[in-house]
Amino acid sequence: MEFALTAEHEQIREAAYKFGQNVIVPSVGELDRQHTSDPETLKKLGEAGLLGLGIPAKWGGTDTDYISVGIACEELERADSTARVVMSVHVGLHCMTMMQWGTEEQCAKWLPDLATGKKIGAFGLTEPNAGSDAASMKTTARREGDEYVLNGEKTWISLADYADQFLVIARLAETDAKAPYAAFIVERDRPGFSSRAIKGKLGVRAGNTGQIFFDNVRIPASNMIGQEGDGFKVAMSALDHGRYTVAAGAVGIITACMDACCKYVNERSVQGEVIGKKQLVQQMIAKMARGRDIGRLLYYQVGWMKNTGKRHTREVSMAKWVNCEAAFEAANNAVEIHGAYGYCDEFPVERYFRNSRGAMIYEGTHEIHTIMQAEYALGYREDKPIARTLPTFPFA
Ligand SMILES: Cc1cc2nc3c(=O)[nH]c(=O)nc-3n(C[C@H](O)[C@H](O)[C@H](O)COP(=O)(O)OP(=O)(O)OC[C@H]3O[C@@H](n4cnc5c(N)ncnc54)[C@H](O)[C@@H]3O)c2cc1C
Structure with missing residues (x-):
């Protein structure tokens, strides 16, 4: 068993840390206060090469492994959750899912612009009445000749x-497939597509979250990722990747x-005497150190499983669940330690508190992960091999 990170991992940690501290931290307090996001951040993340992590060079990426993605998420979220959300949505949910389920032609068509940040990708699963119960989704895709026609809406979509x-x-309107779902790439410039921001969020206020709408949006059948009937499996694979980034970010x-x-x-x-000498304060700091060290082990393990092509739905659910709870506890204690000063935005800890709460909702709520872990432990659920895995690392 090898626990050491490579020199490349350390360089990526340093680069992501510097990006976070030099590019994100100086402006994030004010952006958060104003509930405003800065689209330039996306461009800068691309220019820094961070959006190409975990993507093979043949598709325009940096040819680095999946542990690198986690490390970058960790260091970016050290600056602000909104920077890590970009990695989660763009690299994790969008690009890695395309790498797992897309054809060679689809990857060659879309990934080079995504890996360099020329284009930004996002993920639309949740609907107004279908969150944890994603199978209740109502958005439909109807086949017409060489096209699909999409109708419906998705909500709480990061980078909408x-x-x-x-x-x-989407749910297939008419299909013989056993499972009536399919996954599609929908480009923003397709007629009938629109988006709208959600206002008044508790956290990730310096990031964009919104609704997306499909009004007879026509897309070529070649935009389908996987086959008819694969949609739910594609969505669950996407969550394996997204949860990994959230766990690392926590x-x-x-x-x-x-x-x-x-x-x-x-x-x-x-x-x-300084409050650092008070044992009850030390206890809160010690718990933070505990959460950090356990959290790293959990997400490094998942990164290794991704590198080696192992199914990791159970392990990534555990990492996401444990790490997000530890992050929220740490942020709650950080507010406590700062006393009244922790209750205002003079210090960043109140922002950490609000941001860490969101991660206990998205990519599976606290309850959903609790249920999943109980079901695995009881033998009610098991991970069967799936037809498609991520490219293993080193990339061919
Ligand atoms: C900041 C933010 C960003 C997001 N970004 C995206 C995105 O990019 N793309 C996307 O598709 N979605 C995104 N989401 C949506 C997110 O994934 C959903 O909000 C989440 O899955 C929960 O769904 P819901 O909000 O509908 O809550 P519900 O599913 O309605 O849950 C409400 C409550 O019921 C509980 N509950 C539900 N089912 C059960 C059960 N079986 N047993 C016990 N308790 C249960 C839940 O744990 C929760 O406490 C985002 C959400 C947020 C807050």
């Missing part, structure tokens, strides 16, 4: 207003809490 293309899961929130708290507890004094 900025993405150039969406991986959309470790970054914990580290950010530690960065803020370890400084503050050595500056703030009560009863003649």
Whole structure:
């Protein structure tokens, strides 16, 4: 068993850390306060090569492994969740799912622009009445000759207003397929497509989240990812990739809490000594360190499973569940440690608190992961091999 990261992993950590601290941190407080996102961030992430992580060079990527994706997510979320959300949605949910389920031609057509950030991808599964119960989705795709015609709406879609293309899961209107779902790439410029931002979010306020609408949107049949009937499997694979990025990012929130708290507890004094000397304060810091170290092991393991082509739905659910809870606990304790100062935006910890709460909802709520883990433990659920896996690393 090898625990060491490679020199390349360390370089990617350093590059993502510097990107986060130099590009994201200086403006994120104000953007968050104004509930505004900066589309330039997407361009800069692309220019920095971060959107090509985990993507083979033959498709325009950086030819780095999947652990690199996790490391970048961790360091970006140390700066702000919105930067990591871009990695989750674009690299995880969109590009990696295309790499798993797309044909060689589809990957060659779309990935080079995505890997370099010339185009941005997003993921549309959730609907107003279909979140945890995704099978209740109502968006339909109807075959007409060489095209599909999409109708319906998706909600809570990250990067809804900025993405150039969406991986959309829809119910097939008429099909002989056993499962009536399929996955499609829908480009923003297709007539009948529109989007609208969701206002008033608790967290990820410096990021764009919204609704997308399909009003007789025609797409070529060649835009289908997988076959008719594969849509649900494609969606679940996408969640395996998205959850991985969220799990890794959660470790970054914990580290950010530690960065803020370890400084503050050595500056703030009560009863003649710095609060870092108080055992109850130390207990909160120790729990953060515990969450960070366990969290890294959990997501590194999943990264290794991705590299080696192993199915990891159980392990990534565990990593996402454990790490997001640890991040929320860390952020809650970070507010506590800062006292009243933690309750205002003079310090970043209140933002970590609000952002970490969201990650316990998206990519499977706390309850959904609890149920999944119980079902695995009880033998009610097991991961069977699926027809398509991600390209294994090193890439051919
Ligand atoms: C910031 C943000 C970004 C998002 N980005 C995307 C995106 O890019 N693409 C996308 O497709 N979606 C996205 N989502 C949507 C997200 O995945 C859903 O919100 C999530 O799956 C939960 O669905 P829901 O909101 O409909 O809640 P519901 O499914 O209605 O759940 C409501 C409550 O019921 C509980 N519950 C549900 N089912 C069960 C059960 N079987 N047993 C016990 N309890 C249960 C839940 O745990 C929850 O507490 C995003 C959400 C947020 C907040």
